[in-house]
Amino acid sequence: MANRVQAKAQEIAREDYDKAKAVLSASVKSGSYLYPFRGILYFFTHKAxxxxxLSRLLPTIGLAVGVTTTMFFFTYLPQLGILVFVDGPLAVLTTVLLVLNESSTIVNILARNYLLEDAILDTFDGTLVARNATGVVSEGRQLQSGSDPIARLGKILKNPFSKFTPKALIRYVMYLPLNFIPVVGTIIFITLQGRTRGKSVxxxxxxxxxxxxxxxxxxxxxxxGPYTTFGTxxxxxxxxxxxxxxFVFTNTIGAALWAADIEQKNTDMAVGTAPNLREAAKKAE
Known part of the structure; x- marks a missing residue:
């Protein structure tokens, strides 16, 4: 009996290892982890x-400073008092990471829904226009003539990004206890946040x-794998x-560059059957 259980456990471990290996391989092959950094470089080389x-810089900085300062003042010591029992001396660092993550989540929720939505939309669409992906952008908004990618953006024909949902906040709170696991828990927590973030880019x-x-x-x-890596x-x-x-803006640029490469078939992710073709094939069966 014990041997069968041990054999089954080893089989499951091998399956999980193979799955993790496949996901990591796909992530590395796609190069998705590079796009946030490519977004930074592209931002600095394209002033438009x-x-x-810049149009949202001051109010968003004020929001970020206010939220982060408040979170550290009210939540750092209480959370440090809890994490010190599981992380020991490393709790000083893991608590900082936790509070920063909590603060960034709050800032992102507030900023994306009330301050940045239009600016992020313009940044994403403008980057696609700069990469000559005007065909796909024209499906969602009118485009003007000219060479300035932002100035070319006209009336929005389709509603922009979806709003934040309570489900995302509930999932975030559910995963918070992972930070009580020394080091590894914090890494898993950030990775799970990255997976959620990746699904929306x-x-x-x-x-x-x-x-x-x-x-x-x-x-x-x-x-x-690629979307989780980008999101992380x-x-x-x-x-x-x-x-x-x-980084919210440069990550948006990075996501748009990635989309442009998918659109132009310059990424390994574009290899294979497209979703619409798969759906058509299913209907034909």
Whole structure:
């Protein structure tokens, strides 16, 4: 009996290892982890994309400073008092990471829904226009003539990114206890946040492509590793105090660059059957 249980446990462990290995391999092959950094470089080399960022800079910095300061003042010591029992001396660091993550989550919820929505939309669409993906952008908004990618953006024909849902907040709170596991728990927590973040980075792209919910779900499941990797890197960058808003915009640019490469078939993720073709094949069966 004990041997059978041990053999089954080893079989499950091998399956999980193979799955993790496949996900990691797909992530590395896709290069998705590089796009947040490519977004930073692209931002600095394309001044036209600065305008949406600069237009929201001061109010968002004020929000970030206020939220982060308040969170450290009221929650750092209580959470440190709990984590010190499981993390020991490392609790000083893990608590900082936890509070930063909590602060960035609050700032992102408030900023994305009340301060940055239009600016982020313009940044994403403008980056696609800068990369000559005007065909897909024209599905969601009118485009003017000219060479300035932001100035070319006209009337929005489709509603922008979906609003924050209570489900995301509930999931965030559910995962918070993972931080009580020394070091590894914090890493898992950030990775899970990255997975959630990754699922939303191409919301606008999917909308422009007119993909149904099932098509989006199919695509995200097929490329879970790359999107989780992008989301994790983006989450870590947006946890940096005071300049998190800057990374919100550069991550948006990175996501748009990634979408442009998928659209132009310059990424390994574009290899294979597209969601709409798979759906058509299913209907034909």
């Amino acid at each position: 994309l600065w305008r949406p960022f 191409h919301g606008r792209y999917f909308q422009l492509k007119n993909w149904s919910s099932s098509q989006q779900r199919d695509w995200l499941q097929q490329h879970n 890197v983006a989450t870590l960058l947006e946890m940096i105090p005071l300049i998190s808003t800057f």
